[in-house]
Amino acid sequence: MAELIDEANERAEFNISIAIANARINHDAVSATHCKGCGEPIPEKRRVAVPGCTMCAYCKSDAELKLKQERGL
Numbered sequence: 001m002a003e004l005i006d007e008a009n010e011r012a013e014f015n016i017s018i019a020i021a022n023a024r025i026n027h028d029a030v031s032a033t034h035c036k037g038c039g040e041p042i043p044e045k046r047r048v049a050v051p052g053c054t055m056c057a058y059c060k061s062d063a064e065l066k067l068k069q070e071r072g073l
């Protein structure tokens with residue numbers, strides 16, 4: 001019985017390591033160099049802080065605001 005529990009724990013740890021690996025992949029996502037909203041260059045700081053970002057902070061918040069308005073929130 002103890003062996004079964006050990007196996008379950010090992011599997012859980014394996015799942016966690018996969019989740020961490022996936023998170024790392026996302027973290028390494030390539031950020032766009034230019035905003036897809038306004039075409040302005042995205043500051044390096046933002047590209048590093050928000051991996052995989054495609055918009056500058058201004059357009060992103062603008063897009064989120066529009067999304068909220070569309071959903072009637």
Ligand SMILES: [Zn+2]
Pocket residue numbers: 035036037038039040055056057058059060
């Ligand atoms: Zn922009």
